[in-house]
Amino acid sequence: xxxxxxxxxxxxxxxANQVEGAxxxxxxxxxxxxxQPNGVFGELVERKEGDSALKDVAIDFYHRYPEDVALFAExxxxxxxxxxxxxxxxxxxxxxxxxxxxxxxxxxxFDELAEHGITPLVTLSHYEMPWGLVKEYGGWGSRETIRCxxxxxxxxxxxxxxxxxxxxxxxxxxxxxxxxxTGVGLPNSSSKAEVYQAIHHQLVASALAVKACHExxxxxxxxxxxxxxxxxxLSCKPEDVFETLQQNRSWAFFGDVQCxxxxxxxxxxxxxxxxxxxxxxxxxxxxxxxxxDFISFSYYMSGCVTADEALNEQLRGNILSMVPNxxxxxxxxxxxxxxxxxxxxxxxxxxxxxxxxxIVENGLGAKDHVEADGSIHDDYRIAYMNDHLLQVRExxxxxxxxxxxxxxxxxxxxxxxKAEISKRYGxxxxxxxxxxxxxxxxxxxxxxxxxxxxxxxxxxNLE
Ligand code: BG6
Numbered sequence: 001x002x003x004x005x006x007x008x009x010x011x012x013x014x015x016a017n018q019v020e021g022a023x024x025x026x027x028x029x030x031x032x033x034x035x036q037p038n039g040v041f042g043e044l045v046e047r048k049e050g051d052s053a054l055k056d057v058a059i060d061f062y063h064r065y066p067e068d069v070a071l072f073a074e075x076x077x078x079x080x081x082x083x084x085x086x087x088x089x090x091x092x093x094x095x096x097x098x099x100x101x102x103x104x105x106x107x108x109x110f111d112e113l114a115e116h117g118i119t120p121l122v123t124l125s126h127y128e129m130p131w132g133l134v135k136e137y138g139g140w141g142s143r144e145t146i147r148c149x150x151x152x153x154x155x156x157x158x159x160x161x162x163x164x165x166x167x168x169x170x171x172x173x174x175x176x177x178x179x180x181x182t183g184v185g186l187p188n189s190s191s192k193a194e195v196y197q198a199i200h201h202q203l204v205a206s207a208l209a210v211k212a213c214h215e216x217x218x219x220x221x222x223x224x225x226x227x228x229x230x231x232x233x234l235s236c237k238p239e240d241v242f243e244t245l246q247q248n249r250s251w252a253f254f255g256d257v258q259c260x261x262x263x264x265x266x267x268x269x270x271x272x273x274x275x276x277x278x279x280x281x282x283x284x285x286x287x288x289x290x291x292x293d294f295i296s297f298s299y300y301m302s303g304c305v306t307a308d309e310a311l312n313e314q315l316r317g318n319i320l321s322m323v324p325n326x327x328x329x330x331x332x333x334x335x336x337x338x339x340x341x342x343x344x345x346x347x348x349x350x351x352x353x354x355x356x357x358x359i360v361e362n363g364l365g366a367k368d369h370v371e372a373d374g375s376i377h378d379d380y381r382i383a384y385m386n387d388h389l390l391q392v393r394e395x396x397x398x399x400x401x402x403x404x405x406x407x408x409x410x411x412x413x414x415x416x417x418k419a420e421i422s423k424r425y426g427x428x429x430x431x432x433x434x435x436x437x438x439x440x441x442x443x444x445x446x447x448x449x450x451x452x453x454x455x456x457x458x459x460x461n462l463e
């Protein structure tokens with residue numbers, strides 16, 4: 001079987017708020033994630049002295065990263081996707097001078113990665129923003145947040161210009177439609193018009209960050225990041241097919257703006273039909289013309305769409321309001337497993353945007369069982385990833401240009417949707433339970449050795 005292209009980036013992806021812990025250390029300010037101890041869809045909880053959340057310590061990556069990076073290197077990673085916690089750099093979000101201790105932490109982390117030959121891929125904002133910006137300005141509802149974000153982006157581009165050449169702007173930028181507080185710092189009860197205005201501000205900020213990155217680090221590449229929400233029609237009824245087109249546009253719209261540099265006509269019609277008026281200035285239009293260098297995305301599952309409202313109400317299930325596919329199995333968390341869907345999605349994105357693609361999240365959240373001798377036989381995770389990677393290889397054969405693959409959560413971490421650690425994605429097990437007990441010790445699962453062999457053979461050993 002064919003291997004992956006030479007220079008393919010292999011590794012894993014983590015996010016600051018799901019691994020670092022140290023939520024109040026070295027001058028870090030509170031973020032929206034700190035105010036959502038129950039997960040990205042959860043209600044806001046104003047933190048009081050003495051209360052605690054699993055994410056406060058998470059897996060203590062802040063203090064243990066040298067051990068973790070060494071384990072990633074042992075698997076042969078040549079890439080690690082991380083995110084910078086904006087609140088380590090600007091605790092309130094609107095300061096003019098950055099917090100040196102926060103900057104120093106990431107300097108040290110990048111140095112550690114460099115020593116192991118691991119290329120960092122850095123997300124500027126992964127499901128969190130400074131709480132100060134939410135309280136004082138109303139999050140991305142305000143143009144002031146664009147200014148603060150651009151200042152933050154320019155600060156980290158300047159500081160890490162010799163260490164980081166691969167960047168991403170906003171994680172799963174389309175998730176704001178489903179989780180407004182997490183995505184754009186707006187109350188979850190906000191109207192569609194308010195959410196789309198905030199999204200517009202974020203799209204402008206993303207484009208300004210791309211421009212700044214090109215100016216400050218000319219040899220860097222910067223991409224967007226989408227939740228690849230692939231939808232199929234539940235039947236071949238033309239109404240179902242058309243509704244599916246619309247649903248796929250609800251996420252592809254973000255990619256259209258970020259890759260083509262302007263709002264697509266179907267979106268302007270959606271705004272008109274729904275009485276949504278967005279303030280888009282000439283300066284905004286000019287800013288949006290700067291497009292991303294590559295497209296990155298997450299892929300976990302696919303779903304179905306029906307135009308039949310009654311059926312919709314009856315069947316609609318998981319977080320993205322998808323209708324379940326009767327032909328697919330599901331994970332323990334109800335996420336439908338669809339490896340071929342990944343090939344379909346890669347081809348769709350390539351056909352649509354003709355920019356290199358980077359899968360920056362994919363994996364199986366599952367409960368692991370630790371045997372008496374400490375071993376963990378996670379064959380289900382191996383099967384999931386093997387089957388998905390085979391489809392990636394097929395897509396490459398189809399002519400899709402690909403930069404790399406970073407699996408989600410190469411080390412167990414706190415889940416975004418439920419803020420629990422028992423939903424494990426890792427090749428590396430972390431001894432911690434949902435109630436916060438455990439030693440935080442790391443150990444290698446069976447999949448650790450499997451992924452090491454996949455990387456060593458550049459994908460040639462997949463079966
Ligand atoms: C993506 C996010 O939505 O999916 C990650 O970018 C998240 O932050 C991942 O962890 C898996 O979701 P969950 O809810 O299982 O953690």
